[in-house]
Amino acid sequence: MSGAGAPGDDAALLARAVAARDLAYAPYSGYRVGAVAVAATGEVFDGANVENASYGLSICAERNAIAAMVLAGKRALAAVYVATESSPPASPCGMCRQTLLEFCDDPATVRVVSTNPAGERVEWTVAELIPAGFTGKQLP
Ligand code: THU
Numbered sequence: 241m242s243g244a245g246a247p248g249d250d251a252a253l254l255a256r257a258v259a260a261r262d263l264a265y266a267p268y269s270g271y272r273v274g275a276v277a278v279a280a281t282g283e284v285f286d287g288a289n290v291e292n293a294s295y296g297l298s299i300c301a302e303r304n305a306i307a308a309m310v311l312a313g314k315r316a317l318a319a320v321y322v323a324t325e326s327s328p329p330a331s332p333c334g335m336c337r338q339t340l341l342e343f344c345d346d347p348a349t350v351r352v353v354s355t356n357p358a359g360e361r362v363e364w365t366v367a368e369l370i371p372a373g374f375t376g377k378q379l380p
């Protein structure tokens with residue numbers, strides 16, 4: 241696989257996700273997450289989880305990174321890098337999976353790579369994380 245978010249970029253982009261994790265605002269769960277969305281153009285967008293005293297308003301790192309990408313005018317997602325605090329590294333929640341799917345031209349080619357403070361690494365494609373997902377193609 242080559243192009244934006246290809247395996248050769250993993251170390252730098254995971255380091256960037258770790259840096260985003262340091263900026264997380266997670267005083268309620270104490271669980272910090274950083275994420276990096278790589279657009280098909282190669283541009284990179286950061287996100288971290290941002291919690292709220294009204295717990296249900298908390299936003300995940302992955303969705304914040306996707307929002308930053310969209311606000312920069314980019315809608316084609318190439319890869320996502322996540323820095324969690326779990327072992328093994330956690331995968332994106334269901335709501336984030338659906339959000340990632342929205343911006344995949346081909347979910348089978350969009351990599352999601354997750355790491356943790358121990359340096360463990362796990363990888364999936366968006367198609368693996370949300371098989372048979374609902375998309376705009378199903379809408380009339
Ligand atoms: N969280 C993320 O940022 N990404 C996920 O995919 C899973 C969960 C956040 C939400 C909340 O702030 C904290 O982790 C605990 O659930």
